Amino acid sequence: MTTDPNRFDGRVALVTGAARGIGARIAATLAERGATVAQADVRDDWDAGLPGGGHTRHRVDVRSAGSCTGLVAEVLDRHGRLDLLVNNAGVVRRGPAATMSEDDFTAVVDVNLTGTFRMCQAAYPALRDTHGAVVNIGSTNGHIAVLNTLGYCVSKAGVMHMARVLALEWAPDLIRVNAVGPTIVPTDMTADLRGDPAYLADKMATIPLGRMAEPQDVANAVAYLLSDAAAMVTGQTIFVDGGVTIH
Known part of the structure; x- marks a missing residue:
């Protein structure tokens, strides 16, 4: 293992929702x-490959406990260990709560919240063996109320609180569990919102630093929480939000 606390040499990381x-x-x-990264996703259209060698791609549907346990088994078969887990898989459905269908609400909660639980539970034995670390991807929407995204807001609040509860339960196993809560990020999931000039102007007005969070901003926070540099950090949420949650 490296002595640089920001490096992950010799460790195996599993990232869900890793295609894009x-x-x-x-x-x-x-x-x-x-x-060494095991990338997992339910979709088939992947971004470019990763730097270095030995990385693997896997298919997972976090709506299925069997798929999650099968994924962990594949990772252990290919790599022999699991040190780091990032629960990034997520979906959104937008619309007023009064008219949102039950299917739309439960679909979001099932992927974002229950899917995170399934992956954490599936990975627990392997993470216990390596004294590993977990990061759940939350959102500022899980901390503040946002119109027309009830299922998403509730699910993201849940994954951030899940990090606190699991951090408490798994501390005796020396497994750290944290979360990252980004503001709006320019990805496919936010393309419709970013295409609405009025919405975007209002959104930018809520961000003191005056810009969206880039994927790299989120990745840097995740890497810190997984690293030995954060060896005494557990049960926390870092908001990568340019100051949204301070007012």
Whole structure:
């Protein structure tokens, strides 16, 4: 193992929702810092490959406990260990709460919240063996109320609180669990919002630093929380939001 607390040489990281966007950037950042990365997603259209060798791609549907346990088994079979888990897989459905269908609400909660639980539970035995670390991807929407995104807001609040509860439960196993809460990031998930000039102007007005968070901003925070530089940090959420949650 490296003595640089910001490096991941010799460690295996599993990132869900890794095909594109934030997940792809997280995977690349961990690879750049020496990790062997198992990228997992339900989709088939992947961004470019990762730097270095030994990385693997896997299919996972976090709506299925069997798929999650099968993914961990694949990672252990290919790499022999699991040190780091990033729960990034997520979806959004937008619309007023009064008219949102139950299917739309439960679909978001099932992927974002219950899917994170399934992955954490599936990975726990392997992480216990390596005294590993977990980061859940939350959102500022899980901290502040946002119109027309009830399922997303509730699910992201849940994954951030899940990090606190698991941090408490798994501390005796020396597993650290944290979360990152970004503001709006320019990815496919926010393309419709970014295409609305009025919405975007209002959104930018809520961000004191005056810009969106880039995928690399999120990846840097995730890498810090997974690293030995954060060896005494657990149960926390870092908001990568340019100051949204301070007012």
